[in-house]
Amino acid sequence: MKNIIFIAPPAAGKGTQSQMLKEKYGYVHISTGDLLRAEIASGSELGCEVKNIIDKGNLVSDELMIDIIKSKLTEIKGKPFILDGFPRTLNQAESLDGILDDNYETIYLELSREDAVKRIEGRLTCSCGKSYNMNDEALKPKVAGICDICGKELVKRDDDNAQAFIVRYDNFLNNTKVLIDYYKNKNKLHIVDVNRNINDIFEDISRIVAND
Ligand code: AMP
Secondary structure, eight states: OOEEEEEOOTTSSHHHHHHHHHHHHOOEEEEHHHHHHHHHHTTOHHHHHHHHHHHTTOOOOHHHHHHHHHHHHHHTTTOOEEEESOOOSHHHHHHHHTTOOSOEEEEEEEOOHHHHHHHHHHEEEOTTSOEEETTOGGGSOSSTTBOTTTOOBOBOOTTOSHHHHHHHHHHIIIIITHHHHHHHHTTOEEEEEOSSOHHHHHHHHHHHHHHO
16 A cells, blocks of 8 residues: 655645544554644644744754654554655655655645635644534534544644644645656656545545555
């Protein structure tokens, strides 16, 4: 099974699609955002520093991110994985080339800025990693404010606000978008329009996974 790398602007649904792929194919889901939020929740000094960066919508340093990914990939010992949120810069992508073999495909989840803003406004998340959207009937929780999966209270991420969104989206344009050409040139890029029903998106992604 090919490993999967998601490239996406904020709120494109890479976490949700990763979760669905994990359930269907048994991938290990590596979300750098989730790993950083776990570090914050641990109350460590590093977590405190990271929180200041993430809450403003800025990117955490390449050095730290590459260290995190290296140790995570060592930990999973060759199991098939999804990278959700890494790489986000050219530097990170080049480092990843030194770690990965050729057994991967990159999927760019395409979403306009306008649609990303709408999603950010309605998004609620659970600490278990599940994400919901109050602006989309299909993505609302069954009981308002409560996670369908684990029953915990849903919260708004500290960086899901208008101010941090501007920075996050600019970071996507200025640092991450270059990766689309990077992986296209390696013949590793698939583009999926995500301004559609969640199951239709998943069907397209599953086809990519199944064909490769
Ligand atoms: P996400 O959950 O993927 O939206 O990530 C949340 C935040 O974590 C981002 O806005 C960044 O501040 C930080 N982050 C996650 N992955 C990376 C990365 N690969 N490089 C730098 N910062 C990252």
